[in-house]
Amino acid sequence: MTIYTxxxxxxxxxxxxxxxxxxxxxxxxxxxxxxxxxxxxHSTAAQGGMQxxxxxxxxxxxxxxxxxxxxxxxxxxxxxxxxxxxxxxxQAPVAVRQxxxxxxxxxxVVAGSRQLPDGEVIEETQEKEGLIAARNFGxxxxxxACFASDGTGHxxxxxxxxxVIQLGVEVHDRVEAVxxxxxxxxxxxxxxxxxxxGQLRTYVAQATVVATGGHGRIYGxxxxxxxxEGTGMAIxxxxxxxxxxxxEAVQFHPTGVVPGDILVSEACRGDGGYLLDxxxxxxMPDYEPEKKELASRDVVSRRMVQHIRKGFGVESPYGPHLWxxxxxxxxxxxxxxxxxxxxxxxxxxxxxxxxQLIPVRPTQHYSMGGIRTDINGRAxxxxxxxxxxxxxxxxxHGFNRxxxxxxxxxxxxxxxxxxxIAQDLEWLEMPFPQGVVTAxxxxxxxxxxxxxxxxxxxxxxxVYDLRNEMSHILLEKVGVFRNEKDxxxxxxxxxxxxxxxxxxxxxxxxxGANPEVAAALRLPGMIRLATTIAYxxxxxxESRGSHSREDYPYRDDANWLKRTLATWSPGADLPSLSYEPxxxxxxxxxxxxxxxxxxxxxxxxxxxERVHG
Amino acid sequence: MAxxxxxxxxxxxxxxxxxxxKPRLQDFSLEETxxxxxxxxxxxxxxxxxxxxxFDFVCRSAICGSCAMLVNGRPRLACRxxxxxxxERMTLLPLPFFRLVGDLSVDTGSWFREVGLxxxxxxxxxxxxxxxxxxxxMSNDQAQLIYELDRCIECGxxxxxxxAAQMNSSYLGPSGLMRMAxxxxxxxxxxxxxxxFEVIGTEDGVFGCVGFLACDDxxxxxxxxxxxxxxxxxxxxxxxxxxxxxxxxxxxAPFSAQKSH
Numbered sequence: 031m032t033i034y035t036x037x038x039x040x041x042x043x044x045x046x047x048x049x050x051x052x053x054x055x056x057x058x059x060x061x062x063x064x065x066x067x068x069x070x071x072h073s074t075a076a077q078g079g080m081q082x083x084x085x086x087x088x089x090x091x092x093x094x095x096x097x098x099x100x101x102x103x104x105x106x107x108x109x110x111x112x113x114x115x116x117x118x119x120x121q122a123p124v125a126v127r128q129x130x131x132x133x134x135x136x137x138x139v140v141a142g143s144r145q146l147p148d149g150e151v152i153e154e155t156q157e158k159e160g161l162i163a164a165r166n167f168g169x170x171x172x173x174x175a176c177f178a179s180d181g182t183g184h185x186x187x188x189x190x191x192x193x194v195i196q197l198g199v200e201v202h203d204r205v206e207a208v209x210x211x212x213x214x215x216x217x218x219x220x221x222x223x224x225x226x227x228g229q230l231r232t233y234v235a236q237a238t239v240v241a242t243g244g245h246g247r248i249y250g251x252x253x254x255x256x257x258x259e260g261t262g263m264a265i266x267x268x269x270x271x272x273x274x275x276x277x278e279a280v281q282f283h284p285t286g287v288v289p290g291d292i293l294v295s296e297a298c299r300g301d302g303g304y305l306l307d308x309x310x311x312x313x314m315p316d317y318e319p320e321k322k323e324l325a326s327r328d329v330v331s332r333r334m335v336q337h338i339r340k341g342f343g344v345e346s347p348y349g350p351h352l353w354x355x356x357x358x359x360x361x362x363x364x365x366x367x368x369x370x371x372x373x374x375x376x377x378x379x380x381x382x383x384x385x386q387l388i389p390v391r392p393t394q395h396y397s398m399g400g401i402r403t404d405i406n407g408r409a410x411x412x413x414x415x416x417x418x419x420x421x422x423x424x425x426x427h428g429f430n431r432x433x434x435x436x437x438x439x440x441x442x443x444x445x446x447x448x449x450x451i452a453q454d455l456e457w458l459e460m461p462f463p464q465g466v467v468t469a470x471x472x473x474x475x476x477x478x479x480x481x482x483x484x485x486x487x488x489x490x491x492x493v494y495d496l497r498n499e500m501s502h503i504l505l506e507k508v509g510v511f512r513n514e515k516d517x518x519x520x521x522x523x524x525x526x527x528x529x530x531x532x533x534x535x536x537x538x539x540x541x542g543a544n545p546e547v548a549a550a551l552r553l554p555g556m557i558r559l560a561t562t563i564a565y566x567x568x569x570x571x572e573s574r575g576s577h578s579r580e581d582y583p584y585r586d587d588a589n590w591l592k593r594t595l596a597t598w599s600p601g602a603d604l605p606s607l608s609y610e611p612x613x614x615x616x617x618x619x620x621x622x623x624x625x626x627x628x629x630x631x632x633x634x635x636x637x638x639e640r641v642h643g
Numbered sequence: 644m645a646x647x648x649x650x651x652x653x654x655x656x657x658x659x660x661x662x663x664x665k666p667r668l669q670d671f672s673l674e675e676t677x678x679x680x681x682x683x684x685x686x687x688x689x690x691x692x693x694x695x696x697x698f699d700f701v702c703r704s705a706i707c708g709s710c711a712m713l714v715n716g717r718p719r720l721a722c723r724x725x726x727x728x729x730x731e732r733m734t735l736l737p738l739p740f741f742r743l744v745g746d747l748s749v750d751t752g753s754w755f756r757e758v759g760l761x762x763x764x765x766x767x768x769x770x771x772x773x774x775x776x777x778x779x780x781m782s783n784d785q786a787q788l789i790y791e792l793d794r795c796i797e798c799g800x801x802x803x804x805x806x807a808a809q810m811n812s813s814y815l816g817p818s819g820l821m822r823m824a825x826x827x828x829x830x831x832x833x834x835x836x837x838x839x840f841e842v843i844g845t846e847d848g849v850f851g852c853v854g855f856l857a858c859d860d861x862x863x864x865x866x867x868x869x870x871x872x873x874x875x876x877x878x879x880x881x882x883x884x885x886x887x888x889x890x891x892x893x894x895x896a897p898f899s900a901q902k903s904h
Contacts, residue, residue, distance in 0.1 A: 066699070067752025069797055070707040084778075127778045133766040133831060135789035138781055160780030179790045184706065188793060192765040195756065203752045204744070226744055227660050255701045289678060292704040347677070366787075374704060377723040378680070494690040538695035542660025543745055546694035 031231040032471060035061040035200075037451060038219055038235035040207045040262055042068035044183075044440035045419025046241030047190045049407075052448025053237075054197045058455060061233065062201045063222060065257050068191045072243050072255040073440065076183030077295040077370045079165055079175030080441070081434035082122035086139050086161040088152050093172035095119035102432060104622045105169045105326050107575035107585060109279065109398075109428025109593070112615040114405050118426050118442050125441040126162065126176050134189045136162045136178050137367075147302030147358055165367075166300040167433040169326035169624070175300065175434040180370040182437065208551055210238065210265050210415070211467075211474045217415035218467050220265070221474045223551070228542045230478060232471050234462070237451045240266055240401055240409075240417040241444075248556050249394040250501025253286050253293035262421045264555025266401045267562070272411040273595035273608075275402035275423030277559065278566035281431055281576050282510050284330040286393025288351040290378050293395065294371045294388060296433040298356050299323040301367065305334065306353040306387065307342035318624055325624040328430040328576040331392035332626075335510045338391070346389065353387040360384075392510055396420065396436065398427040398576070399563075402595060407447030408454075410595070416451060418443045425593065428612070429575025478551075485550050486540050489533035493550040496534070500527055500553075500560050508564045513580045517568035524561040525603050531557055558598055562605045566594045569607055573628070584628040587619045591632065648675040650726055652688065653734040654696070658745045668734070669693075681714065681721035681735070685747075697746035705863065708796030711738055711803070712747050718800040720863045721747075738803040740812075751799040758819040762842055764826065767834045785830065792825035792871070794864050801858035801868065807851050814851045815843065817858035817868050824871045827878075836882040844879045852876065 037053045039046045042064035054060045064071070085093040098119040103110060130136055141159040145151050167175040178185035194201065207220040211232065219234040245260025246252030266272040284305070285294045299305075304312045305323055317333045318325045325333075334352055337343070343350030356364060356371070361384045364372050368383075375383040401417035402410045403424055409415040419440045426439050503523045507516035531554045538546045572586035573579045591612050596605035621627055650673050657666040671688045682703045689696045698721070699709040705723040712721050713736040715729065726733075741749035758764075801817040808814045815823075823843050826832045843849045852872055859868040 066701055066707075066709060067755065067797075069755070070701045070709045070752070072702070074707050075702050075704070124774045127776075128772055128774070130778045131766075131772045131831075133829060135781075135786040135793060135829075136778075137790075138783040138786050140783045160782055162778055163783070179787060181706070181790070181794065184796070185790065185793060192759065195759045196763075196765040201756070204750075226750075255707065256703060257701050290703075370706070377705060378678075380678075380725075494694070536694075538693065539661070542658050543697065544695050545689065545697060549694075 033061065033231065033233050035059050035233060035235050036455060037061070037237045037239065038063065038233050039239045039241055040220060041241030041243060041419070041421070042201060042203070043071035043073040043241060043243055043419060044186055044190060044437065045444045046239065047194050048441050048444025049239055049241065049418050049448035049451070050199050051190065051193050051197060052445050053452050054199045056452040058452060060199050061235070062194070062199060063205050063207055063220075063233070064201060064203045065206055065225065067203045068194070068201055069187055071187060072258055073437075074183050074187045075255060075293070076437050077180060077293070078297040078300070079167060079177040079182050079434045080126060080186070080437035081167070081170070081174050081432065082126040082176055082438055083119065083172070083174055084123055084126070084162055084164065084176065085172070086158045087164050087173045088154055089166065089173040090164055093174055095123075097171055098122065098174060100617060101170045102426065102435060103617045105430050105432040106428025107430055107622065108587070108591065108614070108619040109276070109425070109574055109612060111405070111425045111613045112617065113613055114424050114426050116616065117405065117446065118439065121442045121446065122438045125438065125445055129186060129189055129441065130162065132189050132193055134178055134185045136176055139163045165297060166324065167296055168299065168321070168324045168330065169432045177297070180367060186437065186441075206261065206548065207265060209474050209478050210269055211470050212269050212412055212415075213466070213470055214271055216413040218462070218470060221478050223478075223548070224543075225548060226543050228544060228547065230475060232475060234467060234471065236414065236455055238415050239447070239451070240415070240421055241419050242421045244397040244420040245556070245559050246394050246397070248500060248560050249504045250498065251291050251505060252394040253283055253291055254395070259552055259556055260559045261552055261555065262417070263400055264552070264559055266409065266415070266417070267558060267598050268555060269412060270598060270600050272409050272415065273402050273597045274562055275399055275425055276429070276566070276594050277397070277399035277562045277596055278570055278577050278594060279398035279427075279429045279575065280394060280563060281327055281396035281398060282331040282392040283327060283395035284334055284392050285354055285390040286395070287374065287379060288346060288389040288391055289348040291393050292374050292378060293393070294354065294374060294390065295368070296327075298354060298368060298371060301363065302359055303354055303356040306355050307337060308344045309342070310353065313337050313342065321624045326430050326622070327433065328578070329625040331510050332578055334392050344389065351389045351391040354390045355387055356383055357385060357387075396431055398425070398429060398431055399423050406450040407443060408450070411597070416447055418447050429577055481551060482547065485534055485536055485547060488535035490535060491530050491533045492537060493534055493546060493553050496527055496531055497549070497553055497556070500524065500557055504560055504563070508567055511578050511580050512567050514568065517564055520564040521561065521568055521604070524557060524564055528554065528557045528561065528603065558605075562596045562598070565604055566596060566607065570594065583626070584630045586630045587632045588630055591619065648731055649673070650675050650684070651732045652684065653732070654747065655736045656746055657743065658695070658697075659743060660745070675726055679726045681724045681726065682710070684726060685721065697744065697748045699748050706796060708751070708798035711751070711798040711800050712736065713738060713803070718803040718861050720798060720800070723863070738799050740803055740808055741799060749799070751797065754799075755797040755818070758815060758822065761815065762819055762823045762826070764822050766826070766829065766832045768831060769833065779831070781830070789825060789829050791867070792821060792828055795821055795866055796864060798863060800861045800863055804857035804861040806855045806857065807853045811847065811851055813847045815848050817872065820849055820852070820875055821866055821868065821871060824875055836878065840879055840882045843875065844883055849875045849879050
């Protein structure tokens with residue numbers, strides 16, 4: 031069966047739905063595919079907030095897109111595209127206000143004075159009362175994270191999905207795109223497996239948008255939902271012509287709970303929470319006297335691992351961890367603005383966050399890398415292919431994303447790219463060469479059918495064994511701190527796993543909507559993503575943002591002010607890497623104002639290898 | 644937790660796409676581990692014992708609503724059910740009412756989308772969005788009230804527990820009515836009481852509720868069903884009696900009257 035549509039959006043999280051809304055409201059037929067009902071998407075899990083420089087709070091006075099831009103570029107450790115960051119900060123206020131128009135119950139400014147946990151008293155003005163409020167997040171100069179009580183992602187997902195229903199956009203849920211249909215020049219849609227029946231069908235579209243979110247689950251331990259397996263990145267990479275950008279840039283969030291890896295929001299620290307060690311000593315001020323717990327995520331995660339390595343971790347059957355302390359924020363605050371956190375502590379850890387400490391440690395959280403696109407969201411390498419949100423490398427985040435910039439990115443990028451797709455469809459001649467497409471559809475479908483047959487025929491390897499080995503390698507050797515020895519071993523181990531994955535078989539019948547078949551079809555692509563991360567990290571001989579090399583502790587602007595591009599030729603063991611310069615339009619590389627601050631500047635090198643400590 | 648418990652799970656099995664499959668219960672045994680939940684247990688059963696077992700987990704932290712099932716006869720979120728709360732032998736069945744996908748997996752998504760269409764679950768306004776303008780103001784109390792009613796995660800526990808829904812498959816269900824209450828509470832939505840009556844003022848709507856309030860007992864998010872259903876019922880009864888009063892309604896039941904979780 032083949033289904034024709036103007037625009038095919040793969041993924042129904044915030045980025046996919048926002049792009050779909052933009053294209054549909056301009057009169058095009060949009061079909062959204064999703065692994066799960068849209069409201070189950072991982073976007074729902076974003077508790078904390080969305081960055082947009084509205085400047086409505088006393089602690090936001092003087093905020094502007096300019097300040098947001100500077101925070102974002104510094105946060106990225108100068109790894110982001112500055113024209114993209116400029117576009118983003120300018121549009122973020124519009125995007126947040128539009129969601130308010132659509133119905134998001136943003137928390138609002140209440141006039142009057144209140145005392146912050148550190149004792150400071152602030153006064154909100156009558157003039158701003160009723161406008162959208164903001165809270166503090168790491169790595170930002172101003173309070174800028176707009177939030178809807180304790181469930182910002184939930185409120186945004188439900189509101190956007192309401193608009194999708196209102197516009198009559200078709201959503202086909204419980205389906206998985208397993209291959210893109212293309213001829214090496216242009217993308218024509220996707221081969222899709224129906225997860226209700228196990229049947230294959232094809233979707234043909236003028237424009238195909240990948241919006242499948244992150245790949246966190248390849249790490250096994252991750253804050254990501256269990257569906258975040260990087261499938262969209264993998265099928266783009268499988269074309270052999272679409273490069274993934276900066277896959278070595280992986281964010282570890284400071285506060286995943288132990289055990290279970292569920293995220294507790296950055297809002298805990300933004301609202302005044304502390305990190306404590308085994309002696310219940312608040313250690314972050316020792317490392318980061320100015321930003322303390324609110325340095326950027328990469329810095330806080332490194333400081334935590336450093337502190338654990340010095341022997342200050344709390345021992346547990348699940349390995350060492352540290353404590354998050356929000357007790358001093360008070361019962362009322364915890365049970366309203368941090369209720370989701372209190373619920374997680376009660377339901378999954380059996381503890382009361384009002385009275386007890388929360389066990390946390392840095393946990394894989396976000397992929398800054400992804401399908402490399404231009405500023406319009408067009409994927410490199412294939413016409414008619416676009417990517418939005420976490421699955422894309424636009425590249426707004428460089429080597430470290432700021433908290434609250436991901437929700438904002440989904441909406442801004444969805445809006446911008448959706449608009450661009452509509453324009454592309456209106457202005458460009460993109461006719462279907464019908465006969466050619468039919469042959470391509472048949473060919474792509476046959477290849478997937480062949481993979482399923484190969485699994486059914488049965489090899490000796492079991493999907494969950496290999497997947498656990500892959501996760502183990504990434505966790506042990508491609509984590510917060512990296513070095514040449516570990517990364518070399520990781521690459522070698524993953525190459526071997528990739529070879530073994532060609533010998534996958536099934537232990538169950540494989541009939542119908544069989545989850546083992548789904549997992550086995552996904553795994554080789556996941557191993558290629560893992561290899562791309564490890565190989566890119568091995569070759570990048572510097573430390574920048576979340577990519578921290580123990581053997582190359584300096585940010586090396588002389589040699590590495592550039593982005594990794596990784597393509598994977600069919601049949602290859604490793605990706606081929608190339609590099610492109612980072613676009614710097616406004617803010618030249620400098621000091622972030624937090625973190626280790628070790629930089630080899632491009633200028634210093636030409637003057638003779640001078641290193642700033 | 645008792646030491647060294649060996650748990651036995653009686654799990655409903657049926658694959659509607661397999662002509663040879665017949666509905667049955669299958670037993671699986673696992674050693675209990677500390678802090679084990681039904682998410683960790685079912686994942687282990689799939690990976691170690693039977694990779695064909697179907698169930699739905701996404702967030703595994705009780706916010707996405709995917710994993711509702713009957714645990715010893717009661718609808719609840721499997722991910723936040725700790726095995727320590729349960730006896731050694733337990734029965735897991737798919738949620739009733741919804742179409743079965745296979746084993747413990749049911750199609751809640753299609754049903755909730757249909758409900759969204761029926762209650763026209765979006766802001767009805769004639770005012771266009773102005774990208775240059777500042778956002779419209781709203782009191783924070785108003786925003787918090789809307790948020791409280793918007794917290795439904797569409798897991799289906801309330802519908803599975805609802806006597807009215809089991810008797811009438813076209814009933815909007817507690818969550819459908821809560822969705823309507825959410826828009827009634829929102830001043831940005833310009834629908835009149837009469838327009839809302841058209842949607843929910845029937846036997847398939849608020850007058851279909853038989854008042855057992857199992858929804859209120861089983862909602863994993865603690866949404867204020869008892870207060871809101873009573874409020875909607877009264878409001879719609881008055882609107883039905885005096886249909887000429889088409890003016891914009893006041894806000895729903897006051898915040899203070901709602902139960903906390």
